[in-house]
Amino acid sequence: MITGERGPQPEFPASEEVYRRFQAEHFVQNVLSNIGLPFPRTSFNRQSLSEPEDVLWHDQEDRRFEGWGVFAVTAAQTRMCLPTGDGRTLNFDLEHNPLPLNYSHTELKCIDVDAQEEVKRPSNKVRKEYRVELSRAASKQIIINPQV
Amino acid sequence: MPLPVPQQEIADLLQADRLLHPPIYETFSQPVTEAYRNMREIILQARERSMYLSNQDRFIAALNELQKTAGLQYGWDSYGAEAPTPASASIAKHILSILQQSNMPPSKVAASAEGGVGICFVEGEKYADIEIFNDGEMLATTYRGDSEARIWDLESDDASITEAIKQIRAHLSA
Numbered sequence: 001m002i003t004g005e006r007g008p009q010p011e012f013p014a015s016e017e018v019y020r021r022f023q024a025e026h027f028v029q030n031v032l033s034n035i036g037l038p039f040p041r042t043s044f045n046r047q048s049l050s051e052p053e054d055v056l057w058h059d060q061e062d063r064r065f066e067g068w069g070v071f072a073v074t075a076a077q078t079r080m081c082l083p084t085g086d087g088r089t090l091n092f093d094l095e096h097n098p099l100p101l102n103y104s105h106t107e108l109k110c111i112d113v114d115a116q117e118e119v120k121r122p123s124n125k126v127r128k129e130y131r132v133e134l135s136r137a138a139s140k141q142i143i144i145n146p147q148v
Numbered sequence: 149m150p151l152p153v154p155q156q157e158i159a160d161l162l163q164a165d166r167l168l169h170p171p172i173y174e175t176f177s178q179p180v181t182e183a184y185r186n187m188r189e190i191i192l193q194a195r196e197r198s199m200y201l202s203n204q205d206r207f208i209a210a211l212n213e214l215q216k217t218a219g220l221q222y223g224w225d226s227y228g229a230e231a232p233t234p235a236s237a238s239i240a241k242h243i244l245s246i247l248q249q250s251n252m253p254p255s256k257v258a259a260s261a262e263g264g265v266g267i268c269f270v271e272g273e274k275y276a277d278i279e280i281f282n283d284g285e286m287l288a289t290t291y292r293g294d295s296e297a298r299i300w301d302l303e304s305d306d307a308s309i310t311e312a313i314k315q316i317r318a319h320l321s322a
Contacts (some may be wrong), residue, residue, distance in 0.1 A: 003180065021226065023225065025213075025256070025258040025259070026258055027263075028255050028256045028270045029255060029270040031270050031275055033256070033258070033266065033268050033275075033277060034259065034277070034289070035258055035259075035260050035266030035268060035277060035279060036225070036258065036260075036261050037261055038227065038229055038261035038262050039262075042227075043227055058226065058287070065226060095252065121207050122261070122286060124281055124283075124285050125287060125299060125301065128279065128287050128289065128299050129297070129299055131262075132289055132291065132297045133297070136291070136294075136297075
């Protein structure tokens with residue numbers, strides 16, 4: 001969906017889902033491994049502006065990812081608050097960040113609660129904690145199974 | 149150019165051999181061939197059940213999966229993920245060799261979307277992995293169903309890796 005002149009819609013209802021594609025390599029015995037999920041600035045398509053199948057299309061090219069799977073998580077499931085271990089607390093949330101050819105494009109971001117600024121790259125361990133929880137939620141909402 | 153051997157000469161030689169080694173040419177009775185067939189079936193079934201042989205096949209698959217990650221380029225996940233570095237792949241190969249010594253094959257070896265290599269284990273609702281990042285850091289993870297996940301750092305020495313494998317084995321078999 002072309003973005004055109006439209007701006008981002010910052011509100012994310014807790015029940016709104018976001019979709020992301022994944023490869024069969026990361027789907028192990030019906031479990032989506034966190035190994036296939038990166039953080040931060042993880043890309044998704046938001047439910048209110050797209051269909052799950054849309055995420056199988058490349059954002060900027062006329063190319064479909066054949067055989068890949070699609071999972072969904074709700075906005076509520078992406079919202080987490082994790083301690084860093086050095087006294088700081090990080091808030092994880094979604095941000096609608098439209099691309100020229102993908103209006104539904106959404107990213108995960110991480111905010112330092114006290115400093116109120118974005119943390120570009122938390123420690124591997126904090127990121128891992130987040131990725132593990134997100135993959136566990138995603139494993140329960142596989143919308144399109146990948147082809148093995 | 150080969151010289152042709154007369155058919156009669158071949159037949160005579162075979163006949164002479166039959167007389168020399170009668171048991172080789174003996175036609176087995178039905179009960180003997182049945183016993184042989186049954187024994188062969190038992191051996192084949194035992195082979196299929198053999199955990200050792202099955203595990204060896206899984207290690208071959210894991211090494212093939214690791215080798216596949218070596219050919220990945222930047223952006224292999226279509227979202228801009230780094231490819232595993234030779235160093236992280238080398239550490240993963242070393243961990244696989246320790247796993248092989250422990251006769252504990254992984255369920256999957258795959259490139260990490262964070263840059264690096266992941267070694268995954270899944271047994272029903274029990275999950276575990278060892279993730280080797282491109283920066284050399286390693287993390288181990290275990291969880292079961294909806295219970296709280298446990299994540300811990302691994303040192304690069306064999307003792308730390310062996311201890312993590314021991315804990316993952318205990319988690320998977322609990």
